[in-house]
Amino acid sequence: MRITTSILALALLGGASGAQAQDISVETMKAVTQELSSDAFEGRAPGSPGEERTVALLEREFAKAGLQPGNRGSWVQDVPLVEITAKNVTPLIFTGGRTPLSLAYGPEMVAATYRITPHVAIKDSPVVFVGYGINAPEKGWNDYAGLDVKGKTVLVLVNDPDYAMEGLDGPFSGRAMTYYGRWTYKYEEAARQGAAAAIIIHDTVPAAYGWNVVQSSWTGPQHVADAANGHMDQSEAIGWITLDKARELMAGAGQNLDALMAAAKRPGFKAVDLGVKASLSFDNAIGRHRSKNVIGLLPGKARPDEYVLYTAHWDHLGRCTPAPDGDDICNGAIDNATGTAALVALAQAHAKAGAADRSIVFLAVTAEESGLLGSAYYAANPVFPLEKTAGGVNMDALSMAGLARNVTVIGKGKSGLDAYLDRALAKQKRVASAEPTPEKGFYYRSDHFSFAKLGVPMVYFEGGEDLVKGGKTAGLKAAEDYTANRYHGPKDEYDPGWDWTGTMADLRLYYDIGRALATTRDWPNWAEGDEFRAIRDSSAERRK
Template sequence: MFAERLPRTAAAFLLMGTAAATLGAPASAAGLVPISLETVRSATRTMSDDSFEGRAPTTAGEEKTVAFIADQFRKAGLKPGNKGGWYQNVPLVENTATPSQMTIAGGSAPLTFDYRKDFVANTYQVQPRTELAGSELVFVGYGINAPERGWNDYAGLDVRGKTVVILVNDPDWQESGLEGRFGGKAMTYYGRWTYKYEEAARQGAAGALIVHQTEPAAYGWNVVQSSWTGAQYNMDDPKNHMDQSKLVGWLTEDAAQRLFAASGKDLTALAAAAKQPGFKAVPLGTKVSIRLDNQIKRQASRNVVGILPGAKRPNEYVIYTAHWDHLGRCDADPAGDDICNGAVDNASGTAGLIALAEAHEKAGAADRSIVFVAVTGEESGLLGSQYYAENPIYPLASTVGGINMDSLSLAGDARDFVAVGGGKSELDDYLGRALNGLTVKPEPSPQAGYYYRSDHFSLAKKGVPMLYAKLGNDLVNGGTAAGEAWQAKYRAERYHGPNDEFDPNWDWSGALHELQIYWQIGRDLATGSSWPNWNEGDEFRAIRDRSRSGAAAR
């Protein structure tokens, strides 16, 4: 969600940009454009109101949200983006699991773990009950099988019917630099929880439990609690996802330490061993039992899609994305508020999408078409963007590139800017030009793996160059200390909780500045004729080359 930002020497540029955005002044020679403060602020306030009930997919809150976005797109001057309609249906299956206690047998003493306090658990399998009954526990380190990196935590291991215990992040996440088998401290996709469960299922594991530790996960247990309890969503599947593990979940670090101690093992020592090449999985000699009773509902959610058709090459596309969904109702705060409003995350980004649509329409049709997609299900694993990427309304081979917005900067303007996952594609050049010669700072928290945690990733996996870049923490008012304090407070007190509510005292200058930059990048892509690519050696380069060569052949 939040990254960082970049030093700027031209204070006049900053003030001019903010004034232009706020007052609706004409675009300047520097390429600044009028972004409506009222549009961004009003749309954020509306979508984060309690009446939207936290914008969970397939709820009454979704009905209000997608209708509001479609109406705002229409008012902004966009055309319906899906064959004359505003919506792309995304078939989902909703599962609300009621877990029993988790029991551990076979160790020095039996253990009982309590739901939410010690663990959270769910299942991707679509059936009324899933159960582990005396499933053998095996510690598989980081749970990575990466032959191209010479690493396989499952080597020589048969985990069919067993439950694997996994560490979050990559083996070299504590390195100080970016050198290492897994990119040093920069998280790769192998470090993400989504990958851990995918690989465990490929290996045939009956269950997969990730050990939560705040630093390598980049969020606290409270985030896991709020995100993994209540209704969970997945893509609907005619085979009911029966190829997945029966149970996926998380253990608190304390619960994991008790489990390892009862198994006659030391978690700290084994975690250190798991960082070394050639690590061999360790059977724990204990067995886990747990039952999930599941309430299942199948229902389509919706992406909202609008388009500004191009004037010269309408069959070439630039795309903006932002997710409209949040968590709905969640753990109540001490005052009893149980609505996770998601004002910053991501009513603000969706409001930015609306404001950008408005600004591009006022500037007139570009050469290429510009597509605006408000996607569903990001909080459940990027489901809406995944569905669009797998079922594109506009061909991905003809999609030039795009920008994703996940939480605008509401701490005020800053002197720095960060490209999350910078150095991956030629879109960095577009960003550099939009910054008017300012320097982009390196990503400050590469170990958090932000590039793999929002909707741009779904399109990137299909080869479309996607940019995820944000203002940083060196605030104009208060400097880096103030910016870091704002971020820390947000993560500790508001992120994925009921306190992420609209604040009338927010300083919108940073958000407006971000949107000006996003506008300029999109406009450059839409008025140019170039086809930016991933840099040589990037993981997404080969698929882009194949898709573009296929498009040229047609």
């Protein structure tokens, strides 16, 4: 039997949203999620046997659903990647302070490189604390002002200077993280400044996850996009250190970390040369491979050269830091076997409903966990023109906390797609809420961002925290439990006891938004003044 949710849930939502909603199969969701997150898929790391199994599953399921191969007769788009695995990592040693400090790889520090090179050696590199490591001329903020860090190691704080504010009116949007707060930006700017190494000081609250997440995410194979220059314009080494070890380092250099962190929040902060030197070395095992984005197409009947996009990333971390019981497979059941399964279930529903006016594209991307590499590659090399893409929906880590009265919109108010979501929510008598934790920077952490940067409006929302059973207290508890105990760890595994009611209600929203986009002549745009508005306006001219 194909169902979407329980009779009780339907009653709470005011009934199903039409006959087509019943075509979204919870059995498909369960079966595909369970299979993708089984140990046989080994955590779905790009370039692994798990990738081969994942791609084969998606090709099979897309074909069974009634889709066509989306890339000129092929189900896949090749994504050139390089896998870099650090070997023989020495401790990160700081000398020149009151006493030498040696940080162990894994529990106290992690290190990697974007450079495609067999060996990295940082020797006696002067260490400079550069605050938040931000250079934002439009905001009159430059932590590197008057500073030459060529050949040096920079220590950087995570997030923005005003992340602890209650409101959103600070120089960097207050509590809401901007791209300047993301760890990816910190390394990008350090490389532009010529730093030999860039080390982020981990702090759980502004990072939005514990050290366990850093350790599991950074101590296995890392992936970068292949590049002709081998990324030799990047810093030699990048990494993180724990907050406790950062305090020891600062104390040994005659500094107080809390005082430096407070100073770094204020405009006009001046970088501090710590008078210590850093040394670190490691070898790299390098392997090139072509990972795969998987693309299915439901051609439109009236305007097949206009497109609506559904995206989800199929990859996860593969084998990672073992749990206490020895389990070293990061199965990624929630993140993101659920979203990948949703592509299949929605493909089934749309195909059964028949062709819409516009074509609908189902895109399962690779290497999201490595920095949105698969979606970035598609956006830079689109199979279907971005200026002819009306908009889309991104699905990442669907909630199993149960039915909620709301959904949490990442980037609420940024584009005209909010209206499509609101109409879909009204059918279920639910509401859209802004992010309760904008300081976590979720807008920059999933694949919609790759398309937004190039002008395509994408809506991305998560299961809400105001649960029908237990309210906001229960919702917050469930979110915190997942982050602390399963996120990017070996215990993100399929659970037969999951409550699917909230997920299936959310899938009806994804369906309704996509179907509405596929039947309208509207071209949704970004809000006036949004950073992505200009590029969308430019693409509108090309569309003519």
